[in-house]
Amino acid sequence: MNSDNACVLVSDFDYYLPEEMIAKQPLADRAAARMMHLRRSGDLLEDRSFCEFPDLLRADDLLVFNNTKVLPARLYGHRSGARAQRLSAENPASRDFLRGRVEVLLTKQLSGSALEWEALVHPGRKLGVGERVYFGKDASAESHELAAEIIGRGTFGERHLRFDPVEDFFGVVNRIGHIPLPPYIDRPDTPEDREQYQTVYAKALGSVAAPTAGLHFTPEILERVRRRGIEMAELTLHVGLGTFQPVREEVVEEHKLHSEWYEISADAAEAIERARQAGRRIVAVGTTTVRTLEFAARRTADGRITAQSGEADIFIYPGFDFQVVGAILTNFHLPKSTLLMLVSAFAGRERILRAYEHAVREKYRFYSYGDCMLVE
Numbered sequence: 491m492n493s494d495n496a497c498v499l500v501s502d503f504d505y506y507l508p509e510e511m512i513a514k515q516p517l518a519d520r521a522a523a524r525m526m527h528l529r530r531s532g533d534l535l536e537d538r539s540f541c542e543f544p545d546l547l548r549a550d551d552l553l554v555f556n557n558t559k560v561l562p563a564r565l566y567g568h569r570s571g572a573r574a575q576r577l578s579a580e581n582p583a584s585r586d587f588l589r590g591r592v593e594v595l596l597t598k599q600l601s602g603s604a605l606e607w608e609a610l611v612h613p614g615r616k617l618g619v620g621e622r623v624y625f626g627k628d629a630s631a632e633s634h635e636l637a638a639e640i641i642g643r644g645t646f647g648e649r650h651l652r653f654d655p656v657e658d659f660f661g662v663v664n665r666i667g668h669i670p671l672p673p674y675i676d677r678p679d680t681p682e683d684r685e686q687y688q689t690v691y692a693k694a695l696g697s698v699a700a701p702t703a704g705l706h707f708t709p710e711i712l713e714r715v716r717r718r719g720i721e722m723a724e725l726t727l728h729v730g731l732g733t734f735q736p737v738r739e740e741v742v743e744e745h746k747l748h749s750e751w752y753e754i755s756a757d758a759a760e761a762i763e764r765a766r767q768a769g770r771r772i773v774a775v776g777t778t779t780v781r782t783l784e785f786a787a788r789r790t791a792d793g794r795i796t797a798q799s800g801e802a803d804i805f806i807y808p809g810f811d812f813q814v815v816g817a818i819l820t821n822f823h824l825p826k827s828t829l830l831m832l833v834s835a836f837a838g839r840e841r842i843l844r845a846y847e848h849a850v851r852e853k854y855r856f857y858s859y860g861d862c863m864l865v866e
Contacts, residue, residue, distance in 0.1 A: 497741060498743070498807060498808055499742065500739065500740055500741070500742055500826050501740070501826070502839060503827070503830050503839070503843075504825045504826050505843055505846050505850075507825065507850060508850070511850065511853060511855065511856050512674055512675075512855075512857055512860070513856060513859035513860035514676070514859065515859060516686045516705070516859040517859075520690075520706050520707065520708050521706060522540070523539070523706050523855070523862055524537065524538070524539060524854055524855070524862075525539055525542065525543060525706075525861065525862050525863060526845060526848070526861070526863040526864070527546065527863070527864050528841070528842075528845050528864065528866075529866055530837055530838070530841070530865070530866065535845060537852060538864075540706045540711075540861075541711070543706075543711065543819070543864065544711060544715045544718060544720075545718075546864060547773065548770075549718065550765075550771070551720055551721075551771050551773050552720075552722070552723060552761060552765040552770055552772050552773065553715060553720055553722045553723070553773045553775065554722075554758075554762065554772060554773065554774050554775065554779050554783065555689075555691055555704060555722065555723070555724045555725075555775045555779065556704065556724070556726065556775065556776055556779045557691055557692060557693045557694055557724040558692065558694050558696060558697040558701060558726050558728050558729060558778070559693060559694055559695045559696065559697065560670070560687060560688055560692070560700050561660075561663065561664075561667070561695055561697065562663060562666075562668055562670075562684065563595055563596040563597070563663070563670050563698045564593065564594070564595050564668040564679070565593075565595075565596065565636070565666065565668070566592070566593055566594075566668070567591075567623050567624050567625035567634075567636075568591060568624055569590050569616065569617060569621055569623050570621075570623070570624060590613070592612070592613075592617065592623050593611070594609050594611050594623065594651070595609055595610040595611075595698065596608075596651075596663075597610060597698050597730050598728075598730045598751070599751070604659045604660065605652060605653040605659060606641075606650070606651070607650070607653070608644060608648050608649075608650055608651075608730075609650075609651050610647075610648055610649075610731070611623075611649045614647060618640065619640050619641065619642060619643065620639065620640065621639070621640045622637060622639050623638050624636070625637070635656075635662055635666055636653055636654070636656060636659075636663070637654045638651040638652060638653045638654070639652050639654075660695065669684055669687050670698050670699065671683060671858075672857065672858050674824070686705075687700050687705070687859075689701065689704035689707060690707055690709060690712070691704070691707065691712070691724070693724075694726045694728070694753075696726075697730075698729060698730060698731075699729040700729070700858065701727075701729065701775070701776040702821045702857075702859075703775050703820050703821050703862055704776055705858070705859070707775075721761060721765070723757070723758045723761040723762060725753065725754045725755070725758050725779065726752060726782075727750055727751070727778045727781065729750060730748055730749075730750045732747050732748040732828070735748060736826075737826055737827065737828060742807050742831065743805075747803050747804075747805045748803070749801035749802060749803040750781075750801065750802055750803070751800070751801060751802075752782045752785070752786075752802045753798070754782070754795065754796075754798055754799070756797040758797075759786075759797045762783070762795045762814070763794055766795070766814070771816035771817060772814055772815055773815075773817040773819065773866075774815045774817070774819070775819050776818075776819065776820060777820055777823075777832050777833070780806070780815050780818055780832060780836075781832070782802060783814040784804060784810075784812060784814055785802040785803075786798060786814075787813045787814050788804070805828065806828075806831065806832040806835050807828070808831070808839055810835040812835075812836060815836070817864065817865065817866035818833065818864075818865045818866075819862060819863075819864050819865075820833055820862060820865065821856075821857065821860055821861070821862050821863075822849060822854060822856045822860055822862075822863065823857070824857065845863065849861075849863075
């Protein structure tokens with residue numbers, strides 16, 4: 491990161507957004523979203539539709555997607571602390587009153603085990619190490635579908651949970667869990683969200699938030715891309731706790747990101763490097779794809795993209811030197827967010843803030859279920 495930008499302030503990435511422009515529901519037709527086309531060369535801006543996206547690509551572009559799949563990671567259950575267990579044993583009639591309702595958001599799988607997770611919990615102050623939580627339709631110590639013990643605390647207030655062994659853990663979570671819609675979609679999730687808050691090419695289960703730029707794609711749009719002969723590749727980055735983490739510091743570079751698990755296959759690495767060596771443009775679908783590509787290039791001495799996996803914690807803000815990505819398809823992001831900083835690093839802060847002002851004037855739909863922009 492360029493040290494000349496050490497005093498970039500979080501407040502530099504603020505903008506005004508009317509509440510009614512936050513998209514709470516997806517469009518019936520994913521590809522009907524509006525798309526702002528922003529070209530850095532010449533500082534040109536056009537209002538388009540996402541259905542035009544395949545025609546705006548160059549014939550030799552490489553289009554790279556994040557194929558992560560959202561886990562129904564929000565679980566509702568009841569706690570059973572030592573005091574509650576003792577009192578309810580003395581007075582069974584008080585059991586339901588004493589067992590407090592608990593909300594758990596699984597954010598990251600730990601230790602390579604399906605049973606150990608990092609999680610956000612509510613109410614956090616009442617859930618200490620050693621506490622057990624029970625999940626399911628009748629969530630109690632006597633009757634439950636999942637049970638977990640809190641075995642530790644994390645740096646940012648999260649908890650570490652260990653689930654009791656159960657046959658087909660992910661199958662149970664998929665059955666009883668809820669889609670973790672972002673906080674600004676202030677409504678309960680619905681059965682429809684299980685499909686709508688998922689890209690059509692999602693494969694690798696493990697995210698707690700969708701790579702939302704990809705939500706606009708349909709099988710028909712992908713087929714149009716293929717018919718143009720444009721090469722496509724996939725990688726995986728499981729979106730984690732950083733998505734829900736506000737930037738609390740005033741100086742940007744003091745903010746620390748949570749790491750997120752990623753993987754680039756041998757086939758994807760070969761396709762990416764082949765395109766780079768030929769001088770072809772790499773178009774990243776979403777900021778998660780950008781972070782994965784740029785992090786991977788910094789893992790090798792010569793900047794080559796190789797087959798690899800691990801934990802990515804790259805923080806991209808103005809002053810960043812992009813080594814891989816030549817264009818980005820992205821949604822509109824929250825004020826003062828790390829994602830807005832990333833897009834600003836790619837296109838310039840003032841240019842992006844002008845584009846956002848235009849989007850507000852033209853009543854674009856914002857955030858996860860909203861419209862998108864192609865920045866090149």
